[in-house]
Amino acid sequence: MGTAWRPVLIVAAVAAVVHLAVALRYGWHRDELYYVTSGQHPAFGYVDQPPLTPVLAALAGNLLALRILALAAQVGCVVLTAMLAAELGGNRKAQALAAGCVAASPVFVGASLLFGTTVLDQVVWVAVFLTATRAVRIGTVRAWLLPGMIAGLGMENKSTVVVLLAGIGIGLLIFRRDVLRTGGPWLAAGLALVIALPNIIWEFANGWPEFGMAAVLSNRTGGIPGSSVQLVVLALLLAGPPLVAVWVLGARWLAKGEHRWLLVVVIVTAVVFTLSGGKSYYTAPVLALLFAAGAVWKGAAPKGWIIAVAATGVVAVFLTLPILPPSVQTHLRAIDPEPTETYGWPEFVDQVKRAEQTMPPGTPVFTSNYGEAGALTIIGGLANVYSGHNAYGDWGPPPGTSPTVLCVGEFTADQLRRGWRVVQPIAPITMPDGVQNEETTNHATIFRCEQPVGSWARMWPMIRHLS
Numbered sequence: 001m002g003t004a005w006r007p008v009l010i011v012a013a014v015a016a017v018v019h020l021a022v023a024l025r026y027g028w029h030r031d032e033l034y035y036v037t038s039g040q041h042p043a044f045g046y047v048d049q050p051p052l053t054p055v056l057a058a059l060a061g062n063l064l065a066l067r068i069l070a071l072a073a074q075v076g077c078v079v080l081t082a083m084l085a086a087e088l089g090g091n092r093k094a095q096a097l098a099a100g101c102v103a104a105s106p107v108f109v110g111a112s113l114l115f116g117t118t119v120l121d122q123v124v125w126v127a128v129f130l131t132a133t134r135a136v137r138i139g140t141v142r143a144w145l146l147p148g149m150i151a152g153l154g155m156e157n158k159s160t161v162v163v164l165l166a167g168i169g170i171g172l173l174i175f176r177r178d179v180l181r182t183g184g185p186w187l188a189a190g191l192a193l194v195i196a197l198p199n200i201i202w203e204f205a206n207g208w209p210e211f212g213m214a215a216v217l218s219n220r221t222g223g224i225p226g227s228s229v230q231l232v233v234l235a236l237l238l239a240g241p242p243l244v245a246v247w248v249l250g251a252r253w254l255a256k257g258e259h260r261w262l263l264v265v266v267i268v269t270a271v272v273f274t275l276s277g278g279k280s281y282y283t284a285p286v287l288a289l290l291f292a293a294g295a296v297w298k299g300a301a302p303k304g305w306i307i308a309v310a311a312t313g314v315v316a317v318f319l320t321l322p323i324l325p326p327s328v329q330t331h332l333r334a335i336d337p338e339p340t341e342t343y344g345w346p347e348f349v350d351q352v353k354r355a356e357q358t359m360p361p362g363t364p365v366f367t368s369n370y371g372e373a374g375a376l377t378i379i380g381g382l383a384n385v386y387s388g389h390n391a392y393g394d395w396g397p398p399p400g401t402s403p404t405v406l407c408v409g410e411f412t413a414d415q416l417r418r419g420w421r422v423v424q425p426i427a428p429i430t431m432p433d434g435v436q437n438e439e440t441t442n443h444a445t446i447f448r449c450e451q452p453v454g455s456w457a458r459m460w461p462m463i464r465h466l467s
């Protein structure tokens with residue numbers, strides 16, 4: 001069935017207007033600062049990610065362009081989900097319902113708060129679902145070129161796409177072996193591998209650092225128990241409580257029809273990411289598939305469904321986007337901390353620069369994390385900024401030995417005394433309007449550190465860290 005462009009584009013336009021209206025309301029997110037800085041250090045990979053997002057971020061260069069890219073990815077998810085519903089046989093109203101579910105679901109709305117690997121990963125997964133489903137229907141080898149190309153580009157953004165490809169392969173093996181007897185899926189897999197090969201070679205040459213990063217994130221999630229809890233939260237809350245019925249209906253519909261292989265992809269994804277201690281947003285893109293399938297089964301959305309979708313969208317916008325005043329938003333950190341992580345970076349920079357002006361000329365600034373370093377570089381224009389956090393650790397320390405260092409961030413005086421004999425607190429980091437973010441919660445402070453116990457080269461292995 002063809003795509004009902006008018007209602008779908010209306011839904012997409014509403015989502016775009018809402019996101020664009022608040023795109024610059026607060027400011028940079030710490031991850032966006034890191035992506036831009038990473039892209040300014042071109043490589044085929046980084047310890048915590050493949051290169052695509054940093055490259056795009058560096059090309060964008062400014063906050064408005066980054067937010068437009070995030071908005072485009074969100075709109076892409078909305079439109080592609082409607083197209084997927086059409087591919088599954090959904091009528092005009094089913095396509096509009098599928099688009100509305102993605103536009104309103106908190107896990108999709110929240111991901112598009114900022115430009116990053118997550119929002120790009122979502123649009124890649126939905127695009128692969130659509131093009132792979134279409135390729136199975138068409139039955140030609142050539143039809144598999146597009147899903148292979150998209151998956152390859154997706155692997156250059158986030159390696160979790162490998163799980164998607166594995167799920168598709170297992171699903172076809174169980175329910176559509178006839179498809180695997182053609183060259184199409186194998187061509188798609190080979191094409192994806194070729195496109196992702198530069199990053200794979202980089203990972204191999206550097207000792208597969210992404211596995212180390214995955215272990216750190218799994219530990220932070222709480223391993224399998226923590227990931228299991230997050231999966232339940234995703235299914236029942238982050239999906240949007242009123243929309244749970246839609247994805248449940250979608251799973252039931254897939255289980256009964258010719259598209260059962262797609263349900264296998266959902267199951268494989270949930271199982272693999274849970275057993276590996278992955279975060280809930282790794283699994284989140286499969287909700288778009290389930291929303292599309294559920295909308296097809298419903299066929300037509302009665303008035304009650306429309307109200308439920310709209311209400312879900314309104315709540316999602318107020319909880320995950322910078323709509324509320326910062327002094328109010330800070331009290332919602334327990335629900336979603338990300339909006340407040342986009343607030344107060346210029347004020348942070350001003351505090352550090354005031355301290356930096358009291359230091360001897362050429363004093364390096366050493367930060368505890370990439371957000372702080374990125375803010376001082378991108379917003380503050382400081383050139384002598386270093387950190388041991390993630391890829392910053394690979395970019396190395398200042399040369400030689402620095403008699404005085406301005407240390408900024410989530411350090412304690414005792415921690416810093418391992419590297420410097422004299423550690424003098426200058427001032428705590430504060431945020432305007434009483435806002436709480438990672439820095440204020442963890443008591444970030446500005447320190448003047450003198451008399452190092454050794455050279456930077458000696459201290460650097462102890463300073464580098466992943467998180």
